[in-house]
Amino acid sequence: MTQAATIVTAAALVIGDEILSGRTKDKNIGTIADFCTNIGIDLREVRIVPDVTEEIVAAVNVLRKRYDYVFTTGGIGPTHDDITADAISAALGVGISEDPRAIELLLQFIKPENLNEARRRMARIPHGADLVLNKVSKAPGFWIENVIVMAGVPSVMQAMLEDVGPRLSTGAVTIAETIEAGNLPEGAYAAELAAVAIENPALSIGSYPSVIDGKFYNQIVVRGKDAELVAGAVAAIRIFVTRLQAERV
Amino acid sequence: MTQAATIVTAAALVIGDEILSGRTKDKNIGTIADFCTNIGIDLREVRIVPDVTEEIVAAVNVLRKRYDYVFTTGGIGPTHDDITADAISAALGVGISEDPRAIELLLQFIKPENLNEARRRMARIPHGADLVLNKVSKAPGFWIENVIVMAGVPSVMQAMLEDVGPRLSTGAVTIAETIEAGNLPEGAYAAELAAVAIENPALSIGSYPSVIDGKFYNQIVVRGKDAELVAGAVAAIRIFVTRLQAERV
Secondary structure (H helix, E strand, O other): OOOOOOOOEEEEEEOOOOHHOOOOOOOOHHHHHHHHHHHHHEEEEEEEOOOOHHHHHHHHHHHHHHHOEEEEHHHHHHHOOOOOHHHHHHHHHEEEEHHHHHHHHHHHOHHHHHOOOOHHHHEEEOOEEEEEOOOOOOOEEEEEEEEEEEEEOOOHHHHHHHHHHOOOOOOOOOOEEEEEEOOOHHHHHHHHHHHHHHHHHOOOEEEEEEOOOEEEEEEEEEEEOHHHHHHHHHHHHHHHHHHHHHHOO | OOOOOOOEEEEEEEEEEOHHHHOOOOHHHHHHHHHHHHHEEEEEEEEEEEEOOOHOOOHHHHHHHHHOOOEEEEOOOOOOOOOOHHHHHHHOOOOOEEEHHHHHOOOOOOOHHHHHHHHHHEEEEOOOOOOOOOOOOOEEEEEEEOOEOOOOOOHHHHHHHHHHHHHHHOOOOOOOEEEEEEEHHHHHHHHHHHHHHHHHOOOOEEEEEEEEOOEEEEEEEEEOOOHHHHHHHHHHHHHHHHHHHHHOO
C-alpha cells in the first residue's frame, strides 16, 4: 500500500435510561463495533445518554460534526419515552411529521383500525430523511444527513445495520492480528513491545490481559490499515514473545 | 418522603481501542451501572474513548465538572498503551511520579529483581491521589479529586469498585418496579402509560420491548426516589395492563 488509506470514521450514541440504570445490559455497542471494523469504518467514540431531549441533541450535534457517521440506538418506539426522532429533528433543525412511507410500512403488520395515535408516533420521521428498514419488525429507523437512527432491541438494530450497510461509504479495512502471550506477564515484554510500537506509529499495538481461572492471560493485538506493516510488527513481536516464553520454561 | 431526595451523580469513562474495534466486548459499563444504582448514585452518562491522550483528557475534563464522580476503566497496566494515569494527571494539571505506596504493593507479588521499568509504570500515580486497592491483583488504581481510576479487566475493576464503595458519598436509592406487559403490544398501552408519566414528572417510566423466540415481549419499568409515588404509578399501570390483557384474551 503506497498511497494513504482512506479513513471513514463513526461514533455510536446509545440512548436510554435503562442502560444507565443497569436494567438492560447493552449489546449494541459490540455489534456496531464489529460491523464497522468489518466493513472499513473506524468507530472512534461511543456515548450513552439518558432519555432527555437536551442530552440527545447535545451529543448528536457534537458527534455528527466530528465523525463521518453517527449511529444511534434506542428511543424510536410508540411510547412516551421514545423521543429520539424528535430530538434528532431538533438537533438538525429540520421539521418532523408523519411520513406516508412509514405509515405504509406500519400498515403491513398493524390493522388500519389498530393504527392509533401512539403507533402513528413510530411514523414520525424528520423531513428529508431516508427510511431504514428491518426484517424483524416493520417499524423503520431513518437516515438523515450523516445520522443513522436505529432501534434499541438488538435483533432489530442488527437488521437495520444490515439494511444500511451496502449504502455506507467505507474506507480501508483495519487488519488485526493477535499474538498469544499466554501466561507471559505483560511486564516481561512491555519494553520490547513499546519499541515495536515506537517504530510503527501507523499501527495501533495493544496488550490485553484477561483473568482466566484466577490467572492472567495476555494477548497482544496489532492493528493497522497496511498489511505489510502489520505483518512486519507481528513478526518482530513473535520473536521476543517466543524467546521470553522459552526463557521462562 | 417529604423533603427533596439527595441526588449524587456519576459518569463512566471507558478507555480502550479494543472496545471500539469490537475485539473486547465491554462488561464494565453494566457492572458500574448496577453498582451505582444499588448504592444510590445516578449514573448519568457513559463515554468510550480510544487510547489517545487528548481524547481522554477532553472527556475527563467535561465529565468531572459535570458529575459528582467519574469512574474510568482501562489503561493502567505496564505496557506502552496504558496511558490513563498520565492522561488524568494532564487533565487535572497535577504532577505524576512513582508512588512509594504503589511500589510497596507491587513488591507483594513481584520479586524486587523483576520490578523492571515497565512494571514500575504501574506505580506512576498523580500527586495527591489516594490508592484504590483490589484483591485480584496488587496493582492499584487511584482516586483523585472526584475521578476514580480503575483497571479494565472486569474482575479487577469489580474488586476496585468494592474497595471504593464504602468511601463514596451516596444519595437516595432509586426504587425500580417492573410490570410485565408480556405480549401486550406497546402501542396498545402507550396512551395510558403516557398519561401516568405526565401525572408523575418525578418518576422515570419506560417501556422496554425485547424479542424472545421471534415475538415481542414488553416490560414497563417505573423508577423514582419516592417509594409512595412509585407504588402509586405501578398500581395505576397494573390496572390498565390487566384490563388490556383481559380484553385481548
